[in-house]
Amino acid sequence: MSATEAPGFKLGVDIDNPVMPYLRRDRIPHIWCPGCGIGTTVNCFARALTESGLNLDEVAIVSGIGCTGRVAGYLNLDSFHTTHGRAIPFATGLKLANPKLKVVVYSGDGDLFAIGGNHFVHAARRNMDIMVVCVNNFTYGMTGGQVAPTTPLGPTQTTMPYGNFENPFNLPFLADACGAVYVARWTVYHVKQLTRAMKEGLNKKGFVFIEALSPCPTLYSRRNRLGDGVDQVKYYKEKSVIKNDANTKDVALGFQSEIIVGKFVDRERPTWLEAMNEHLGRVLGERYTPYGVTHVED
Amino acid sequence: MSEAETVRRGKGTIFLRIEICKGCSYCIDFCPTHCLEFSREFNRKGYHYPVLARPEDCTGCDLCGLYCPDFAIFGVRFKDLEKLKPPQGPEPLIPTRP
Ligand SMILES: Cc1ncc(C[n+]2csc(CCOP(=O)(O)OP(=O)(O)O)c2C)c(N)n1
Numbered sequence: 001m002s003a004t005e006a007p008g009f010k011l012g013v014d015i016d017n018p019v020m021p022y023l024r025r026d027r028i029p030h031i032w033c034p035g036c037g038i039g040t041t042v043n044c045f046a047r048a049l050t051e052s053g054l055n056l057d058e059v060a061i062v063s064g065i066g067c068t069g070r071v072a073g074y075l076n077l078d079s080f081h082t083t084h085g086r087a088i089p090f091a092t093g094l095k096l097a098n099p100k101l102k103v104v105v106y107s108g109d110g111d112l113f114a115i116g117g118n119h120f121v122h123a124a125r126r127n128m129d130i131m132v133v134c135v136n137n138f139t140y141g142m143t144g145g146q147v148a149p150t151t152p153l154g155p156t157q158t159t160m161p162y163g164n165f166e167n168p169f170n171l172p173f174l175a176d177a178c179g180a181v182y183v184a185r186w187t188v189y190h191v192k193q194l195t196r197a198m199k200e201g202l203n204k205k206g207f208v209f210i211e212a213l214s215p216c217p218t219l220y221s222r223r224n225r226l227g228d229g230v231d232q233v234k235y236y237k238e239k240s241v242i243k244n245d246a247n248t249k250d251v252a253l254g255f256q257s258e259i260i261v262g263k264f265v266d267r268e269r270p271t272w273l274e275a276m277n278e279h280l281g282r283v284l285g286e287r288y289t290p291y292g293v294t295h296v297e298d
Numbered sequence: 299m300s301e302a303e304t305v306r307r308g309k310g311t312i313f314l315r316i317e318i319c320k321g322c323s324y325c326i327d328f329c330p331t332h333c334l335e336f337s338r339e340f341n342r343k344g345y346h347y348p349v350l351a352r353p354e355d356c357t358g359c360d361l362c363g364l365y366c367p368d369f370a371i372f373g374v375r376f377k378d379l380e381k382l383k384p385p386q387g388p389e390p391l392i393p394t395r396p
Pocket residue numbers: 065066067068069084107108109110111112135137139140141142143148
C-alpha cells in the first residue's frame with residue numbers, strides 16, 4: 001500500500017525514491033531496528049554516488065560484520081561482506097588487484113576499530129587509496145551492546161554493567177595521526193553535509209575516513225535511558241558544533257557531550273601505489289613497468 | 299489523504315510505502331516545514347506511519363527522503379513531477395542503475 005497526493009504517478013513505476021536504484025530491492029525491508037540511523041547514512045551514500053559522477057561498474061563496497069556490515073548486502077553494487085574486522089585488508093587486495101576500482105569500506109566502529117583496528121592503522125599509514133565510512137553507534141549493535149573502543153566514559157554496556165571506564169578512541173585524531181588524507185565527522189542529523197563529505201571522499205585520491213555518528217536505540221540508547229533513535233538525533237542537532245579544520249586532538253567525544261563535527265583534514269600525499277611506482281621507477285629505471293592507475297578519474 | 303485526491307496544494311508532495319515504514323518519526327521531526335504527522339492507523343507491522351497533514355506546506359524538498367532510514371518516504375516537487383515521461387513499460391525484473 002502506498003500513499004501520495006499525485007495519483008497519476010505510480011510509485012515504483014513512474015517515480016521512485018532516489019535511493020531505490022542503489023538497493024537490492026528484494027532485500028527490503030531491511031533488518032535494522034526502528035530508529036536505527038544506519039539506513040540514513042545509506043541514503044547519503046546513494047546521493048553521493050549520484051553526485052560523484054563515478055561509473056558504478058567501477059565502484060565496489062566492502063563491509064565487515066555487524067549491523068553496519070549489512071550495508072554491503074543491501075547495495076546494488078559489487079559488494080563483499082567479509083569476515084569480522086577484515087574489510088580493510090580485503091579492500092586493499094581488491095584495490096591492488098584492480099587499481100581502476102573505487103573501493104569503499106563501510107562498517108561499524110567495533111568492526112573497524114576493535115578487531116580490525118590494526119588494519120585501519122596500516123592502511124591509513126600507507127595511504128591506501130580507499131574510502132572508509134565508519135558508522136559509529138558507540139557499541140557492538142549486532143551482538144547485543146557490548147563495550148566498544150568508541151564507547152564514551154560513563155554509559156553502561158552489557159560488558160560494562162557499572163558504566164564504561166575504558167578510555168575511548170578519538171577516531172578523527174587516530175585517522176589523522178596515521179596519515180589519512182581526508183578526515184571528516186558528521187552525524188545522521190547532518191544529512192546534507194554527510195552526503196557532501198561522501199561525495200568529496202569518493203572523488204579524493206588516497207585514504208579517506210568519514211565518521212558518521214548514528215543512534216543504536218535498541219541497545220545503546222535503551223540501556224542508558226536515552227529515548228528513541230529520533231531523540232538521539234535531536235541530541236546531535238542540539239549539541240553539534242561545526243568546526244571545519246578543527247585540530248583533531250580537540251574533537252574527542254564524551255557521554256552526551258558536545259560533538260564537534262566538520263571536515264578536519266584535506267591534504268595530498270602519494271598513495272601506496274604512487275609511492276611504489278615512483279620508488280621502483282627511480283631504483284630500477286627502465287627495468288620497471290609502473291603498475292596500475294591510482295585513481296578513477298571522474 | 300486519499301489516492302483519489304487530485305487537487306494539488308503546496309509546491310510538492312510525498313510518496314510513501316506504508317508497509318515498510320517503522321514509525322521512527324525522523325521524517326516528522328526533521329521536515330523543515332513540519333507538514334507531516336503520525337497517522338491514527340497502523341500498518342501491518344503495527345507502526346503508525348506519517349501522513350501529509352498540511353499538504354499546502356510541503357515543498358517537495360525530499361529531506362524526509364534523505365532522513366528516512368527505511369527508504370519508505372520521499373518528497374518530490376510538482377515541477378519535477380511534470381517533467382517525468384509517461385511509463386515506458388513494465389518494471390524490469392532486475393533493477394537497473396540510473
Ligand atoms: C571473529 C569474530 N569475532 C566476533 C564476532 C562477533 N561479532 C559480530 S558483530 C560484532 C561487533 C559489531 O560491532 P560494530 O562493528 O560496531 O557494528 P554494529 O553492529 O554496531 O553496526 C562482533 C563482536 C564475529 N562475528 N566474528
